[in-house]
Amino acid sequence: MKNVEIIGTGSYVPQRIVTNDELSTIVETSDEWISTRTGISERRISLGENTSDLAAKAALEALKSAKLDAKDIDLIIIATTSPDSYVPSTACIVQELIGATNAVCFDVSAACTGFIFALNTAVQYIKTGEYKNALVVGAEVLSKIMDWKDRNTCVLFGDGSGAMVLRAGEEGIIKTYMASDGVKGREFLHCFAAQNKNPFMYNSLDVKDKITMSGKDVFKFAVKVMASSIEKVLETTQNSIEDIDYIVPHQANIRIIEFVAKKLKIDMNKFFVNLNKYGNTSGASIPLALDEMNKQGLLKKGNKVIFVGFGGGLTWGSVLVKWTI
Numbered sequence: 001m002k003n004v005e006i007i008g009t010g011s012y013v014p015q016r017i018v019t020n021d022e023l024s025t026i027v028e029t030s031d032e033w034i035s036t037r038t039g040i041s042e043r044r045i046s047l048g049e050n051t052s053d054l055a056a057k058a059a060l061e062a063l064k065s066a067k068l069d070a071k072d073i074d075l076i077i078i079a080t081t082s083p084d085s086y087v088p089s090t091a092c093i094v095q096e097l098i099g100a101t102n103a104v105c106f107d108v109s110a111a112c113t114g115f116i117f118a119l120n121t122a123v124q125y126i127k128t129g130e131y132k133n134a135l136v137v138g139a140e141v142l143s144k145i146m147d148w149k150d151r152n153t154c155v156l157f158g159d160g161s162g163a164m165v166l167r168a169g170e171e172g173i174i175k176t177y178m179a180s181d182g183v184k185g186r187e188f189l190h191c192f193a194a195q196n197k198n199p200f201m202y203n204s205l206d207v208k209d210k211i212t213m214s215g216k217d218v219f220k221f222a223v224k225v226m227a228s229s230i231e232k233v234l235e236t237t238q239n240s241i242e243d244i245d246y247i248v249p250h251q252a253n254i255r256i257i258e259f260v261a262k263k264l265k266i267d268m269n270k271f272f273v274n275l276n277k278y279g280n281t282s283g284a285s286i287p288l289a290l291d292e293m294n295k296q297g298l299l300k301k302g303n304k305v306i307f308v309g310f311g312g313g314l315t316w317g318s319v320l321v322k323w324t325i
């Protein structure tokens with residue numbers, strides 16, 4: 001079995017910044033409410049670029065940082081909850097946009113845990129030797145599926161993308177963990193796709209194809225599984241939390257991260273946070289955060305880093321990685 005290294009990162013966000021004050025002109029809210037409840041100050045909103053456009057820009061940057069050509073990539077997996085289309089997959093569209101003519105391409109749907117699931121999927125393929133160089137992208141234009149009249153949700157999310165290039169190597173990914181629970185809490189976070197309406201049905205439901213959420217339930221779930229996912233990925237690895245240099249959490253709410261830090265007695269400085277600038281970018285949040293850390297020069301060879309995510313489904317998971325570049 002081979003191991004898997006992260007050899008490049010990239011990210012892209014739309015230019016348009018929407019501040020909390022600007023949102024308060026659309027729904028009844030305030031900068032004070034949003035920033036004290038969530039830590040979010042502003043987010044980026046696409047003015048027309050689609051998910052594949054954001055993904056392609058992050059992907060090209062990651063390829064540049066990995067010093068690879070798009071044609072060297074043999075696997076592209078995109079995590080998204082806001083794809084361009086049902087068919088083709090966003091990954092196939094990105095394949096064309098970046099010219100990755102030798103890649104197998106597909107999308108992964110696991111809401112805000114999507115990037116962790118996509119990364120873990122690529123890791124398994126590389127470990128078995130099936131593929132050598134993979135591009136994993138988290139990309140979202142959530143503004144397409146936002147109810148801009150619902151202050152419970154529209155203040156929380158933003159658009160963006162992040163990418164990583166992986167390749168077979170000697171060390172890198174130490175452990176992966178994924179979990180799902182479609183039994184309890186499936187309704188906590190919801191966004192319907194096209195509904196079953198056809199001329200042969202007498203009745204059809206009129207359901208909402210925008211994100212709905214039970215904030216308090218999601219908060220409780222998030223704190224619980226973020227803490228357990230951090231512990232889970234350390235189990236059987238001979239690493240303890242003291243050995244970890246950074247935690248890159250899904251960027252949903254600063255209070256969720258603070259709760260987890262307190263619960264596990266982890267110094268807040270170990271958590272990288274950029275949700276103040278971007279809000280919750282769902283599948284994009286972890287690779288977008290990691291790329292910012294990389295660009296800021298925070299990551300040193302040999303550092304041990306945990307990525308940890310949670311989201312609708314319900315889904316959650318984590319990855320422990322030794323930084324090798």
Ligand code: COA
Pocket residue numbers: 028029030033034037038112151152153155213214215216218219222252253280310311312
């Ligand atoms: N501006 C002003 N008031 C708002 C508001 C907004 N944007 N959104 C909701 N409110 C109101 C509600 O209507 C409610 O009013 P009511 O009590 O009169 O009914 C009240 O604020 C709710 O406040 P509170 O219960 O104190 O909020 P909270 O502390 O639970 O925070 C969230 C709400 C959504 C920020 C919080 O529950 C949360 O972050 N949950 C997790 C969400 C998440 O991360 N989702 C994505 C997961 S991947």
